[in-house]
Amino acid sequence: MEKDGREHMKRRAATVEHPFGTMKVNMGWQHFLMRGLEKVRAEMNVQMLTYHFQRVLNIVGIVAFKNHLKQRIAA
Numbered sequence: 001m002e003k004d005g006r007e008h009m010k011r012r013a014a015t016v017e018h019p020f021g022t023m024k025v026n027m028g029w030q031h032f033l034m035r036g037l038e039k040v041r042a043e044m045n046v047q048m049l050t051y052h053f054q055r056v057l058n059i060v061g062i063v064a065f066k067n068h069l070k071q072r073i074a075a
Helices: 005-015 017-026 037-060 062-074
Strands: none
Touching: 005 017, 017 037, 037 062
């Protein structure tokens, strides 16, 4: 880690810290509401699901997502 530590931290800051910052600021997430590893893991999974769904909607767009759902339902 002494040799490559700075590079690892730069990569981590670029990939991992952004979702956590977004969840904290935009979603008002400050701390886990549940206790216990299993419950905290479930809470984190819901947070990550909503984060990724929000990203999909931002990238694809709501209209395109609705059209995709209509095509899937019709099939």
